[in-house]
Amino acid sequence: MTTLTDLYPSRGATEVSVPRQDPVVWGSPDVPGPIATGDLRSYERDGFLAIDQLIAPDEVEVYRQELDRLIDDPAIRADERSVIEPASQEIRSVFEVHRISEVFANLVRDERVVGRARQILGSDVYVHQSRINVKPGFGASGFYWHSDFETWHAEDGLPHMRTVSVSIALTENHDTNGGLMIMPGSHRTFLGCAGATPRDNYKKSLQMQDAGTPSDEALTKMAGAHGIKLFTGKAGSATWFDCNCMHGSGDNITPFPRSNVFIVFNSVDNAAVEPFAAPVRRPEFIGARDFTPVK
Numbered sequence: 220m221t222t223l224t225d226l227y228p229s230r231g232a233t234e235v236s237v238p239r240q241d242p243v244v245w246g247s248p249d250v251p252g253p254i255a256t257g258d259l260r261s262y263e264r265d266g267f268l269a270i271d272q273l274i275a276p277d278e279v280e281v282y283r284q285e286l287d288r289l290i291d292d293p294a295i296r297a298d299e300r301s302v303i304e305p306a307s308q309e310i311r312s313v314f315e316v317h318r319i320s321e322v323f324a325n326l327v328r329d330e331r332v333v334g335r336a337r338q339i340l341g342s343d344v345y346v347h348q349s350r351i352n353v354k355p356g357f358g359a360s361g362f363y364w365h366s367d368f369e370t371w372h373a374e375d376g377l378p379h380m381r382t383v384s385v386s387i388a389l390t391e392n393h394d395t396n397g398g399l400m401i402m403p404g405s406h407r408t409f410l411g412c413a414g415a416t417p418r419d420n421y422k423k424s425l426q427m428q429d430a431g432t433p434s435d436e437a438l439t440k441m442a443g444a445h446g447i448k449l450f451t452g453k454a455g456s457a458t459w460f461d462c463n464c465m466h467g468s469g470d471n472i473t474p475f476p477r478s479n480v481f482i483v484f485n486s487v488d489n490a491a492v493e494p495f496a497a498p499v500r501r502p503e504f505i506g507a508r509d510f511t512p513v514k
């Protein structure tokens with residue numbers, strides 16, 4: 220078995236920053252697709268692309284109802300795919316919705332969604348992870364700063380940065396209810412975090428991440444160099460962002476829920492291998508092991 224070199228060392232004794240060694244946009248710019256060339260260029264520069272309306276308001280209603288159906292189903296609440304808010308005991312997230320819900324499976328296959336992922340990644344793609352984040356109001360907690368790729372490399376074994384996420388708003392993202400924040404341009408630096416990955420880390424990290432958390436010094440440097448952008452938008456708006464963007468979101472203490480569906484597309488040429496910095500693989504509902512391309 221060829222041992223892949225670890226281009227992005229992390230979870231060792233000390234924090235280490237290395238330059239990105241992978242392209243951001245893998246497809247050639249003149250490949251036809253839903254994303255205009257200018258937008259592809261700004262995605263390359265910033266690490267993200269915001270779309271005012273990816274799906275129409277009447278479609279959002281379908282997905283909102285499906286989200287409500289899922290979180291009201293006691294079997295879903297009891298399922299290991301559901302992450303419960305520690306304080307309120309409300310459902311925080313449900314993973315693998317693209318497999319447990321035909322409605323969300325259709326969203327993944329929608330050309331407006333998978334077509335953009337193929338264009339950015341320059342290949343067929345499969346879903347590495349999907350989740351609905353409910354983020355109800357009245358104190359739902361956010362996600363501290365992190366790079367998703369740092370986790371997906373260390374714990375799920377994705378070798379290269381050839382992975383893109385899309386967060387589709389199912390309720391309005393105001394500037395007050397815990398929206399997504401990204402440091403523009405941070406995707407071009409890989410920050411390897413200090414601290415070994417505990418076994419069964421996911422049981423804690425999906426509520427409050429510990430391993431894979433950047434230091435205050437690193438965050439201060441990155442925020443100073445790149446700034447911070449807050450994403451707002453109506454239900455149906457979407458943010459595409461590179462797997463290595465430094466991002467996070469605040470708590471939502473307003474009465475307005477901030478629900479979204481989050482889909483992670485990975486290139487079929489970047490299929491998961493063994494974790495680069497964790498004792499065991501995470502469960503398949505978090506890090507897929509079925510690499511069948513989305514058709």
Ligand code: 6CS
Nearest residue numbers: 348362365367370424425
């Ligand atoms: O660990 C993960 O895979 C998840 N954690 C966060 C905070 N963002 C990415 C992903 O959904």
Ligand code: FE
Nearest residue numbers: 362365366367
């Ligand atoms: Fe994340």
